[in-house]
Amino acid sequence: AQTVTQSQPEMSVQEAETVTLSCTYDTSESDYYLFWYKQPPSRQMILVIRQEAYKQQNATENRFSVNFQKAAKSFSLKISDSQLGDAAMYFCAYNNNDMRFGAGTRLTVKP
Amino acid sequence: DAGVIQSPRHEVTEMGQEVTLRCKPISGHNSLFWYRQTMMRGLELLIYFNNNVPIDDSGMPEDRFSAKMPNASFSTLKIQPSEPRDSAVYFCASSFELPYEQYFGPGTRLTVT
Numbered sequence: 001a002q003t004v005t006q007s008q009p010e011m012s013v014q015e016a017e018t019v020t021l022s023c024t025y026d027t028s029e030s031d032y033y034l035f036w037y038k039q040p041p042s043r044q045m046i047l048v049i050r051q052e053a054y055k056q057q058n059a060t061e062n063r064f065s066v067n068f069q070k071a072a073k074s075f076s077l078k079i080s081d082s083q084l085g086d087a088a089m090y091f092c093a094y095n096n097n098d099m100r101f102g103a104g105t106r107l108t109v110k111p
Numbered sequence: 112d113a114g115v116i117q118s119p120r121h122e123v124t125e126m127g128q129e130v131t132l133r134c135k136p137i138s139g140h141n142s143l144f145w146y147r148q149t150m151m152r153g154l155e156l157l158i159y160f161n162n163n164v165p166i167d168d169s170g171m172p173e174d175r176f177s178a179k180m181p182n183a184s185f186s187t188l189k190i191q192p193s194e195p196r197d198s199a200v201y202f203c204a205s206s207f208e209l210p211y212e213q214y215f216g217p218g219t220r221l222t223v224t
Contacts, residue, residue, distance in 0.1 A: 032210070033211065033212070035212055037215075043200060043217070043220075044215065044217055044218070045202065045215035045218075047212050047214065091154065095209075095210050095212075097209040097210050098156075098209075099144070099213060101153070103153050104153065
């Protein structure tokens with residue numbers, strides 16, 4: 001079974017600084033999708049960014065970008081110019097017709 | 112687009128009562144998912160449908176849980192009888208196709224006393 005591991009239960013970043021959240025996954029498949037979701041205190045699950053495994057180019061969405069290392073099965077999220085509103089739980093997810101989520105990383109942003 | 116709609120947003124019930132959670136997926140999406148989130152167990156996939164057909168219900172905790180999708184725009188998750196350990200936030204999500212990104216509803220916070 002595919003597993004997703006987020007090794008950082010909590011992270012902290014200073015406002016305007018950059019932070020990287022780690023994620024690794026285990027799979028024997030070659031074609032799949034990876035996602036990062038954000039869950040603020042409102043508990044709404046919000047899609048932050050997606051990456052298709054067949055694409056070598058790392059996905060970016062404004063201040064959010066990923067470092068996708070397929071051979072290493074690593075999918076980290078970089079948040080640049082951190083803002084107070086970025087404070088939330090961040091979940092990494094793997095999908096190959098069967099979405100699996102990591103345990104999450106709680107990000108705190110210090111003013 | 113209205114997004115995924117869930118009702119009710121909050122539900123408080125007594126042990127032994129029947130609970131029904133409702134979900135309307137995004138129009139045009141053919142896959143629907145039910146999740147449960149707790150502090151202890153995190154986000155768990157309970158069941159998912161593709162084209163209104165249940166594909167995998169291996170995450171359903173026990174026979175007290177059942178889910179239906181009578182048409183492309185409506186699904187229910189029923190717990191009968193409910194127990195205090197069922198207290199959690201239940202999310203419904205939908206996607207255009209199974210491997211694609213899922214869009215989540217706001218969740219239903221269930222409290223069973």
